[in-house]
Amino acid sequence: MKLLEVKQVSKRFGGLTANQDVSFDVDKGTVVGLIGPNGAGKTTMFNCVAGYFAPTEGSILLGGRNIAGLPPEACARAGVARTFQVARSFTSMTACENVMTGAMLLQHNVAKARASALQWLAFVNLQRFADKPAGSMTISEQRRLAVARALAIEPQILLMDEVMAGLNPSEVREAVDVVLKIRERGIACLIVEHVLEGIMPIADKIVVLDRGVKIAEGTPQQVSSDPHVISAYLGDE
Ligand SMILES: Nc1ncnc2c1ncn2[C@@H]1O[C@H](COP(=O)(O)OP(=O)(O)O)[C@@H](O)[C@H]1O
Numbered sequence: 125m126k127l128l129e130v131k132q133v134s135k136r137f138g139g140l141t142a143n144q145d146v147s148f149d150v151d152k153g154t155v156v157g158l159i160g161p162n163g164a165g166k167t168t169m170f171n172c173v174a175g176y177f178a179p180t181e182g183s184i185l186l187g188g189r190n191i192a193g194l195p196p197e198a199c200a201r202a203g204v205a206r207t208f209q210v211a212r213s214f215t216s217m218t219a220c221e222n223v224m225t226g227a228m229l230l231q232h233n234v235a236k237a238r239a240s241a242l243q244w245l246a247f248v249n250l251q252r253f254a255d256k257p258a259g260s261m262t263i264s265e266q267r268r269l270a271v272a273r274a275l276a277i278e279p280q281i282l283l284m285d286e287v288m289a290g291l292n293p294s295e296v297r298e299a300v301d302v303v304l305k306i307r308e309r310g311i312a313c314l315i316v317e318h319v320l321e322g323i324m325p326i327a328d329k330i331v332v333l334d335r336g337v338k339i340a341e342g343t344p345q346q347v348s349s350d351p352h353v354i355s356a357y358l359g360d361e
């Protein structure tokens with residue numbers, strides 16, 4: 125069943141076309157990887173879906189409702205949660221308080237928000253940091269903290285921007301395990317990722333952008349043997 129439908133989305137910044145006529149779907153409870161070389165337009169697409177940019181053209185449907193152009197908070201309330209490419213935690217606040225900032229979108233009762241935050245911290249395996257300042261956590265742990273904060277808004281889809289960048293292999297495995305647990309919960313994931321070893325084994329579908337245009341879409345096996353994709357990546361290196 126289709127959850128997110130991106131339909132012919134273009135986004136221009138002045139004369140620069142960051143996304144051109146891009147269409148793809150994300151089915152309920154599936155993991156979709158959005159990949160492509162630097163400057164391909166991945167983060168721009170992500171920001172359009174999350175409400176940080178209004179697309180110049182096209183529509184973005186969530187459960188059949190057009191959310192294109194809605195502000196971030198309205199997208200969040202509609203069911204779209206996100207993490208940022210540069211994990212920004214509130215470093216002097218505890219891990220639990222960081223997640224509560226997400227939970228408070230739905231829940232104004234502090235005790236209930238705290239209970240929900242603790243549950244999501246446990247979900248990403250960070251319960252031991254509940255009362256420790258976020259600034260004391262490693263980058264890998266702070267990325268998972270950002271995931272917990274995003275999940276605390278109880279989204280239908282979670283957008284993750286390069287959550288695996290710069291992680292060591294065991295940290296990548298931890299991040300992958302969290303994505304698989306999110307999918308088990310029936311929450312869809314749209315993952316922008318440069319670390320192909322992380323995303324290829326777990327994605328139900330891969331969408332490839334290059335210079336703003338969708339150049340391929342299919343299973344990880346299909347796209348990794350696609351000559352257009354290979355030349356886009358080789359051209360980048
Ligand atoms: N806010 C912005 N203003 C102007 N140009 C932008 C902005 N954001 C992105 N771009 C440009 O859009 C293109 C795509 O960028 P981006 O979406 O960040 O690519 P990716 O995430 O795939 O590396 C780049 O040429 C980038 O410089």
Ligand SMILES: [Mg+2]
Pocket residue numbers: 166167168209
């Ligand atoms: Mg980017």
